[in-house]
Amino acid sequence: MVEGKAFTSEFDVIVCGGGPGGASTAAFLSDAGKTVLFLDKVRFPRDKTCGDAISGKSMHIIKKLGLYEKISKTPNAIVNAIGFSSPNGAYVRIEVPAKADGTKEAGFVCRREISDNIYFQNAKSKANVTTLENTEVMDLIFGEDGKSVIGVIAKSADGKQQEFYAKVVVGADGANSVVARKVGLPENDPKHWCLAVRAYYTGVKDVSDAIELHFNKKVLPGYFWVFPSDDGKANVGLGMLVSDVRKHKINLSTLMEDIIANDPLFKERFKDAKRVSPIKGWNLPLASQRKKSYGEGYLLVGDAASLVDPFTGEGMGNALTSGYYASQVINEAFAANDFSEKFLKQYYDRLWDELGHEVDISYNMQRYGKFTFLLNLVIGKASRSPEIREMISGSFVNEEARKGYTSPMFYLKMLFA
Ligand SMILES: Cc1cc2nc3c(=O)[nH]c(=O)nc-3n(C[C@H](O)[C@H](O)[C@H](O)COP(=O)(O)OP(=O)(O)OC[C@H]3O[C@@H](n4cnc5c(N)ncnc54)[C@H](O)[C@@H]3O)c2cc1C
Numbered sequence: 001m002v003e004g005k006a007f008t009s010e011f012d013v014i015v016c017g018g019g020p021g022g023a024s025t026a027a028f029l030s031d032a033g034k035t036v037l038f039l040d041k042v043r044f045p046r047d048k049t050c051g052d053a054i055s056g057k058s059m060h061i062i063k064k065l066g067l068y069e070k071i072s073k074t075p076n077a078i079v080n081a082i083g084f085s086s087p088n089g090a091y092v093r094i095e096v097p098a099k100a101d102g103t104k105e106a107g108f109v110c111r112r113e114i115s116d117n118i119y120f121q122n123a124k125s126k127a128n129v130t131t132l133e134n135t136e137v138m139d140l141i142f143g144e145d146g147k148s149v150i151g152v153i154a155k156s157a158d159g160k161q162q163e164f165y166a167k168v169v170v171g172a173d174g175a176n177s178v179v180a181r182k183v184g185l186p187e188n189d190p191k192h193w194c195l196a197v198r199a200y201y202t203g204v205k206d207v208s209d210a211i212e213l214h215f216n217k218k219v220l221p222g223y224f225w226v227f228p229s230d231d232g233k234a235n236v237g238l239g240m241l242v243s244d245v246r247k248h249k250i251n252l253s254t255l256m257e258d259i260i261a262n263d264p265l266f267k268e269r270f271k272d273a274k275r276v277s278p279i280k281g282w283n284l285p286l287a288s289q290r291k292k293s294y295g296e297g298y299l300l301v302g303d304a305a306s307l308v309d310p311f312t313g314e315g316m317g318n319a320l321t322s323g324y325y326a327s328q329v330i331n332e333a334f335a336a337n338d339f340s341e342k343f344l345k346q347y348y349d350r351l352w353d354e355l356g357h358e359v360d361i362s363y364n365m366q367r368y369g370k371f372t373f374l375l376n377l378v379i380g381k382a383s384r385s386p387e388i389r390e391m392i393s394g395s396f397v398n399e400e401a402r403k404g405y406t407s408p409m410f411y412l413k414m415l416f417a
Pocket residue numbers: 016017018019020021022039040041042048049050051052053054055135136137138172173174175176177178196197198237281282283284301302303304308313314315316317319
């Protein structure tokens with residue numbers, strides 16, 4: 001029984017959550033002529049705790065959405081390189097490689113208040129999308145069989161609960177997804193779940209056009225990061241596996257402030273820095289634990305489907321990509337008039353065909369990252385050898401090359417390089 005029920009509506013698809021995963025799903029579906037109810041529990045623009053780094057993978061879908069120009073012209077910091085430091089303090093800068101035509105595809109660091117709002121407003125502006133902000137999905141509505149999802153119960157800011165019905169419900173409601181929980185998915189294993197904190201600073205010395213990943217001993221196999229942000233600010237944070245946080249009873253905010261104040265690599269750089277935002281933390285459900293992201297009448301995308309890269313912590317690219325595949329399979333489901341679990345499983349299969357290999361490599365790299373001597377070896381050698389820097393740079397665009405880092409031979413070769 002729904003108290004204070006306002007009205008009942010029927011749509012082709014309900015998309016729960018307006019982050020990159022939900023906004024891409026809604027926009028692609030509307031372009032294909034599907035009617036979409038697009039819900040988010042807050043009003044946009046909104047912040048999302050994040051490193052804000054937009055990778056090439058995100059760009060691929062941003063271009064498909066027709067939003068590249070907009071993203072590249074908003075306040076952001078351009079990324080031309082990635083910097084790594086080893087646990088023993090060596091630092092190497094690796095350039096983003098040039099493409100065959102000699103041009104570079106630089107990445108961006110763009111505050112989520114800005115980038116997510118671009119994706120969100122794009123979806124909201126589509127002809128077939130009905131958007132409700134400040135509207136929180138509270139529960140799913142199941143059909144008579146007790147397992148087919150046929151709608152959602154949502155609560156608006158004034159406390160009114162409403163029922164909405166659709167052929168397919170998409171859970172794009174992030175790391176603490178209500179949709180995932182209501183279809184019975186357990187929370188991630190602490191070994192496949194990362195916690196991260198982030199704050200913005202002004203006055204950090206030597207912030208450049210490189211995103212910096214620092215493999216600090218106290219954070220491994222996670223890392224401490226300093227990313228350039230718009231207006232000369234820096235986006236600073238760190239992330240660790242929940243299993244390690246719990247085992248060693250770590251307070252991530254305290255650890256971050258300790259590194260900034262006392263680590264020889266950062267003490268001087270942060271001497272005149274000022275924190276200009278609170279330190280905020282959030283969850284990263286890692287893709288190293290594959291979750292069932294489909295069922296009778298529903299799909300999950302982005303963090304709700306646990307798609308964050310287990311080595312880099314990047315999740316926007318996979319969220320946008322999953323939105324693309326979800327919309328494709330949903331369109332096909334309408335053409336076949338089949339919204340069964342069996343049909344919708346094609347989404348899971350296609351998504352993992354695309355992401356699986358890369359996620360496996362990243363998971364191996366995360367596990368190798370525990371071995372401090374390997375990071376000291378690779379980063380130390382790379383800081384001295386242009387050939388090794390070039391090899392690593394090539395791996396940014398070549399998955400086969402990246403596989404090398406998970407092979408013992410790679411590290412043996414390093415010893416003699
Ligand atoms: C500290 C930190 C740093 C990170 N750094 C990076 C990075 O640099 N680059 C990168 O690519 N990724 C990064 N990530 C990961 C990235 O933030 C996520 O993977 C990405 O936001 C996933 O997008 P999404 O659309 O699935 O979910 P979200 O962006 O979380 O969006 C979910 C949306 O659903 C809404 N919602 C939630 N519950 C409900 C509900 N019940 N009803 C209605 N709406 C609801 C929320 O308001 C939100 O707008 C980082 C994550 C963290 C925590």
